[in-house]
Amino acid sequence: MMTHVEDPQQSLLDPDYDGSDLAEYGDPEQFGSADFDNDRPLRPINWNLLSADEALVEWLDLNGWVTWLRLSYGLPPTVVPPYWHRHDELVWELSALHTHWLNAYDTEGSPSGPIGWHRDFAEARNRLREWVSTAGCRLDRDRPTRQTTWPGETPIETGPEVGIVDRNADFHQFVADDVAARRRIEEQVRAAS
Structure with a gap:
């Protein structure tokens, strides 16, 4: 896995934090020289079950890999x-592709792993295109994924379309909010015990 800042959750949760020491995670050249942790077992990522610390590590790793992926393969914003x-x-799709890629290119893996990954990547690009189209994502603006309300359910309010001004700043804020929410849940569970 990628090398991480010494105590990333502290900096991300600091309201005055500008994200400058995390710039390496959005730089594909840094990803290309990533230090993979061979002691960490490869496993599927269930985003619903990650602790705050685990989520922070996974978000940063996934962000670096997605940056590398889109630049290496020239992926458009429609993917x-x-x-x-x-x-x-x-x-979920990108996380699964990332785990699959790590397995396909593992030094202990099968020599045919990379071609299997590329076959699956072709299928995944079709799914990504469909979801991006359905959500209405664009290069310069985004809106929340539309949710269908079933009969008898309370309608789900979706947020408005927003302009994309600084993608990295939004990512860092999104991760900080996610990690903080997970910490609050962890604290509530500890307090209830």
């Missing part, structure tokens, strides 16, 4: 839009 992190369907 990977700037605010992919704000769409669960894209996070």
Whole structure:
């Protein structure tokens, strides 16, 4: 996995934090020289079950990999839009691709792993295009994924379309909010015990 800042959750949760020491995670050249942790077991990522600390590590790793992926393969925003992190369907798909890629290119893996990954990547690009189209994501603006309300359910309010001004700043704020929410849940569970 990628090398991480010494205590990233403290800086991300600081209201005055500008994200400058996390710039390496959005730089594909840094990803290309990433230090992978061979002691950490490869496993599927269930975003619903991650602790705050685990989520922070996974968000940063996934962000670096997605940046590398979109630049290495010349992926347009119709496949990977700037605010992919704000769409669960894209996070799950990209996370699965990332885990699959790590396995396919593992030094202990099968020599045919990379070709299998590329076959699956072709299928995944079709799904990504469909979800991006359905959500209405664009290079310069984004809106929350539309939710269908079933009969008898309370309508779900979706936020308005927003302009994309600084993708990295939005990502860092999104991760800080996610980590803070997970910490609050962890604290509530500890307090209830």
